Amino acid sequence: MGLVWWRLEMAAPAELEESLLWKLPLLGVPRVALQHPPEAPERRQLLAWLPESDWPADQRQELERALAPLGVPFDLGLPPIHWQRQDDEDWSLSWKSHWRPDPVGERLLVLPAWLEVPPEQAARLVIRIDPGSAFGTGSHPTTRLCLEALEALAGHGPGLRGLRVADLGCGSGILGLAALRLGAATVAAADTDPLAERATRENAALNGLDGAPALNVTTGSAEALAALLGGRGADLLLCNILAPVIEALIPCFPRLLGPGGVGLLSGLLVDQAPGLERDLLAAGWRVEQRVEQDRWALLRIHSASDVA
Ligand SMILES: C[S@@+](CC[C@H](N)C(=O)[O-])C[C@H]1O[C@@H](n2cnc3c(N)ncnc32)[C@H](O)[C@@H]1O
Known part of the structure; x- marks a missing residue:
């Protein structure tokens, strides 16, 4: 029985x-x-x-x-x-059996841990994720917006080659792992939820991307992430958290993002974007791009002093 x-x-x-x-x-x-x-x-x-x-x-x-x-x-x-x-x-x-390989953008494939790469997707860069381990299976519009924006950055100029990336609110680790797949040199990641730290480690191992120097992850928020970065701001900041949390974190961004760095911020609803853009502008950041999917938005930011 x-x-x-x-x-x-x-x-x-x-x-x-x-x-x-x-x-x-x-x-x-x-x-x-x-x-x-x-x-x-x-x-x-x-x-x-x-x-x-x-x-x-x-x-x-x-x-x-x-x-x-x-x-x-x-x-x-x-x-x-x-x-x-x-x-x-x-x-x-x-x-x-309900989970399927999930192509994102032109080049990425989010794959549940137990599945094989389908032959027709063999040319894509695979990110293996154990769904249910933490937020970030790739199916949410905010995660997809970030993955697509990462892919777009990777397709321009030198792309992500050699970049140091900071992933704040890493959840399953999906964004940092995608950045590494797309050529980034290192990822420092942090999440206030200790289960997210564990999930990120486990998902990194699934992808053969675990361990320093490729990926360092810790439990905590901006302070902990700044410590992981060793006092030198990253080239690229990924932050997919709800709008009020991002707003509260803006004063920490200068410690997380170095001169000339780019930030991808998501987790905000479309109607929250104008308010957050005002706050970012007031803090010296320039919003270079806003992308929307369903009711969700992503902002690409740059330090205003770096932009001519
Ligand atoms: C929307 S999920 C994003 C997960 C993943 N990065 C993605 O894009 O799918 C937001 C994550 O941020 C974490 N979080 C919430 N507030 C935070 C804070 N103040 N500092 C760091 N992480 C935070 C949550 O625990 C959650 O794992």
């Missing part, structure tokens, strides 16, 4: 998708997946599998209460959760 499972199903609005993928494993639910009907990629649905014996009704209610605050930053309520009891399902096949 095999295990009996509760299968959780809920609509996954774009704003909440990555937070749910990140939060559920922290709450003891590692078996998660996203799916959508082939004809409607925007109608994403979150699935999770919980052993029935570990998740009686009161625990499941507690789980729903713990997820509810994820909507607060976006002024969203949590969509209703549906529970379905399932006998004897091979969950490992169920949840893993």
Whole structure:
């Protein structure tokens, strides 16, 4: 007799998708997946599998209460959760089979850890990620905006060759790993969540990019990252965190980004961009570009004093 499972199903609005993928494993639910009907990629649905014996009704209610605050930053309520009891399902096949190789931009491929590179994608630069380990599976628009902006930078002039990169709020480490794949020399990464530090190390190992000097990661915020950089600002700063957090971090940017450096800032909603641009300008930064995807935006910044 095999295990009996509760299968959780809920609509996954774009704003909440990555937070749910990140939060559920922290709450003891590692078996998660996203799916959508082939004809409607925007109608994403979150699935999770919980052993029935570990998740009686009161625990499941507690789980729903713990997820509810994820909507607060976006002024969203949590969509209703549906529970379905399932006998004897091979969950490992169920949840893993929902993850697919994910081409991003022209050159990158985000690949779930257990999959092989599809032959038709063989020319792409592969970033292997264990989904569910931390925020940053590549499916969220803010992560994609950063990956595409990195690729665009890599395609100009000397590209990322030899650059020192700082990744603030590294999550799964996906952005720093992409930067290394695209030619950066080193990445210093930090995240306030200790699980993100661990996920970044593990994902770096999956890609054969672990260990100094390629990648250094620590738990903490701007101070810890500045310490990792050893007092010399990076050439490229990656920062995909919510707008209010970025705003609070602006005074730290001069210690993270050296003269002539470029910053890619995402995690902001389109309607938050003008306010953040004003704050950046007031602090001496020039916004060179704003790119939008769905309701999300990315700003590319440069120190105003470096620009003619
Ligand atoms: C939106 S996720 C981005 C993850 C990954 N870089 C990506 O682009 O997919 C934001 C990450 O920033 C971290 N974070 C939030 N506030 C932070 C802060 N003040 N300093 C450093 N990291 C922070 C969170 O723990 C989370 O892992």
